[in-house]
Structures are given as structure tokens and as C-alpha cells.
Amino acid sequence: MPQKTLLIVCGGIEAVHGIALAKARGLHVVVSDMNPEAPGFKVADDALIASTYDVEETVAVATHYHNNVRRIDGVMCLGADVPRTVAAVAKSLGLPGISERSAALAADKLAMKQQFSKDGVPAPWFQPVADLSDLKKVMCQHAGQLVIKPADSRGSRGVQRIDASSDLAKAFARAQKESPTDRVIVEEYLSGPQISTESIVLDGKAYTPGFSDRNYEYLDRFAPFFIENGGDLPSHLPANQQEEICALVEKAAASLGIVNGNVKGDIVVHNGEPYVIELAARLSGGYFCTLEIPLNTGVDFVGNVIKLALGETVNPHDLVPKRQTPIAQRYKFVPPGRIAKIGNTDFVRGMDGIEELMISAQTGDVVQNTENTTARVAMVIATGSDRAEAAARAQAAIDSLDIIVEPIDATARPATPNQKTVLSVSAQ
Numbered sequence: 001m002p003q004k005t006l007l008i009v010c011g012g013i014e015a016v017h018g019i020a021l022a023k024a025r026g027l028h029v030v031v032s033d034m035n036p037e038a039p040g041f042k043v044a045d046d047a048l049i050a051s052t053y054d055v056e057e058t059v060a061v062a063t064h065y066h067n068n069v070r071r072i073d074g075v076m077c078l079g080a081d082v083p084r085t086v087a088a089v090a091k092s093l094g095l096p097g098i099s100e101r102s103a104a105l106a107a108d109k110l111a112m113k114q115q116f117s118k119d120g121v122p123a124p125w126f127q128p129v130a131d132l133s134d135l136k137k138v139m140c141q142h143a144g145q146l147v148i149k150p151a152d153s154r155g156s157r158g159v160q161r162i163d164a165s166s167d168l169a170k171a172f173a174r175a176q177k178e179s180p181t182d183r184v185i186v187e188e189y190l191s192g193p194q195i196s197t198e199s200i201v202l203d204g205k206a207y208t209p210g211f212s213d214r215n216y217e218y219l220d221r222f223a224p225f226f227i228e229n230g231g232d233l234p235s236h237l238p239a240n241q242q243e244e245i246c247a248l249v250e251k252a253a254a255s256l257g258i259v260n261g262n263v264k265g266d267i268v269v270h271n272g273e274p275y276v277i278e279l280a281a282r283l284s285g286g287y288f289c290t291l292e293i294p295l296n297t298g299v300d301f302v303g304n305v306i307k308l309a310l311g312e313t314v315n316p317h318d319l320v321p322k323r324q325t326p327i328a329q330r331y332k333f334v335p336p337g338r339i340a341k342i343g344n345t346d347f348v349r350g351m352d353g354i355e356e357l358m359i360s361a362q363t364g365d366v367v368q369n370t371e372n373t374t375a376r377v378a379m380v381i382a383t384g385s386d387r388a389e390a391a392a393r394a395q396a397a398i399d400s401l402d403i404i405v406e407p408i409d410a411t412a413r414p415a416t417p418n419q420k421t422v423l424s425v426s427a428q
């Protein structure tokens, strides 16, 4: 059988593991990214230079490659939220994939929620806000906590919890800055346990082997921002609630018109009822799909998404968890500054139950702020005999990393040892 060719849109650091998985399946892997130094290019067979967000540019380079270099058999994205780019390439080259309409709905929180509300998919109350005076009006009409966010960004950028006491002008500006189209929405803040799901939809039926309790222990520390500190699997929710969530994901995917495809859900259980915060038409970032789901369940999630992208038959049986190994994922957060040292990594890799340590920063890197996930410079995944042991092992590993951050103005005013921030358990 001739070797098949898969186009993966995105060569970023979080795509590398998935690109390697595709290569290990014997595929010819071509990666597109605008950064000529993208780490994924080193693993790929071929590289195409195109911005992952630039739909036309990616379609143009993919079409040229398809017609002149090698026939492409499938397209998907990894480590990037670019369903519109993937859907457009699939359409242009006649490959399997979700429709451009579904991709457009998934990429726009306002359009998505309007569709959810038409189809009766439970989601937080929402409203677009055009400007500050609009926001002030909404705040007068709605008591309590709201969430303001860009209509079309990702990675929690610009997403903030606000109430009547917030600096509304600042909050609006922060959210708007993150929207490529300058659009902002507000939603009702729904308290309760948050869940990440990852599913493959086959002929309209959703299979959800990815099911993780999200860890928001730092909600107050990073307020008004939502910065997640990993997660725990299997979920602590009772089986009936988990089933309700899986059914909700299936309904939300149908609302977006996704009959065959993979979806990643942000779900909140508020007063015992599940609501969809959003449903993304892509694989998860943060190593959930590539590492945590296989470790937790034995399901080769990415392998099955690759099959789907290539138009091969996915056996639903292969999406059913074979086990529920306890897993905890945690991040190392650092305060703003310049990273002067990252040490003790080999020791941490050898600690009990540590399955993975990813360092996403280098010495010399400057960490600007804790408004988004750039303050997370390392990630560990641990297993244990139960959730508590896995979580304790992950935390011990995080605490054992020797990371020194110097104040950001260290070049102007050389830091003395006591000016350095040495991270320790108490600094967490």
C-alpha cells in the first residue's frame, strides 16, 4: 500500500509529540507553520511555510504541494485552534473533514452560542458588548459575577471574571485587544466543577474517552483571569453526571453540524446541571490528547483522529476506555522576570510515578505576566495508585524543580542574590 500523506497544520511545541505519533504510524507527514524554526518541522518529512491562522495562505501552499509534490490524503490540526484553516484545506483538496460552516461556528464564541441557544444546548447566558457603555448597561441589568471575553481568541487570553466593583474600562480593553475582529462578549459566570472532555463523533454519536477534572485551585490567586493548573483523572463526578456530560457534548456537536470529527469541550457543572462553556473543533492542547488520555484509558486518541482525517474507518470499540489509571497533571508557575536557571530536571524525571516532564521555557526567557498561560514554564504528568497519590507525586515533582527567576529589570540593575526570586513551595 503506498505511504499516505497527512498535513498537520501547526508545528508548535505542543504539536511535536502528535507529529511523532503520525510518523510512527508510517505516514509521510507534512507540517505547515509560519515560523521557519517551528520545532515540529524537525520531526516532519516536509515543511510548508504558512500562518496557521491564514486560511488562504495555507490553502495555497497545501494545494501547490498536493498538485506538484505529493498528494495529500488527510489534514488536521494539533496544538493550534485553527478549524477554519483545516476545513478550508479539506474542502479545496476534497479530503475528509468538518464543513466550513461547522468550523466557523466552532471558531467564534458568539456564533457558537447563538447556535446553541437556537438548538436548546445548555450554555451560560451571554450577550455581545459593543463598547464600554454597553458593558456598563449589562452590568446594571445583571447582578453578580460575569465573564468578559474576546469572541474569537483562545488559551484563556483576555477572559476575565468581573463584577460591579471591577475596572470595566480595563476589562473591556483587555478582552477586545485579544480579539482579531475587536469583538467582545459577556456571559454569566457559572460556578461549579469544570471538566475538559475530548471526543470523537462518528455518524453523530460522540465517544468521549477524554474526561478530566480541571484544577482551578489558583482561581483567586490569578483573579480576574482563569489560569488552569492541570487536571485530575478519572473524574470525581458520579457516573450519571459523567453520562449527562457525554450526552451534552453529543448534542453540542450536533448543534455545530459536526457528524464526523473530533471535539474538545469546556464544561461546567452548575447546581448539578452541565453547561457547555465552549466546544472546540480540534484536539486539546496541553498534552491532554497526546499523553493523558492514552495513559489514563489506553485509548490511542490521536491515532484515531489521524484515521478519521485520512478517511479510514474508526472502530468505536477502540474509543472505549480500557482502564482508568489515576493521572494528575500540574504546572510550574513563575512570577514575571527573566529565567536565570532551570535545574534538577533529571532528578524530577526519575521521581516516583513521573511519566512526563515538559519544560516550555529556556534560561534567558522573559516571563511577562500571569494574565495568561505564559507563566506556566513546566508541566508534569504523574500516575499513582489513586488520584490523591498521583496529585501528590505531581506536586512533589513541581516543587522539586529548581527554577530561578530574576527581576525583569535585572539587565539595567544587576541582581544581587537577595533580589532573586527563588521559587519554593511557599512561593507556589
Ligand SMILES: Nc1ncnc2c1ncn2[C@@H]1O[C@H](COP(=O)(O)OP(=O)(O)O)[C@@H](O)[C@H]1O
Binding pocket: 124, 147, 149, 153, 154, 155, 156, 157, 159, 187, 188, 189, 190, 191, 194, 226, 266, 268, 277, 278
Ligand atoms: N461563563 C463562564 N462560567 C465559568 N467559567 C468560565 C465561563 N467562561 C469562561 N470560563 C472559564 O474561563 C476559561 C476560558 O474561557 P473560554 O471561553 O473557554 O475561552 P478560551 O477559548 O480562551 O479557552 C474556561 O475554560 C473556563 O474555565
Ligand SMILES: [Mg+2]
Binding pocket: 155, 156, 266, 278
Ligand atoms: Mg476554552
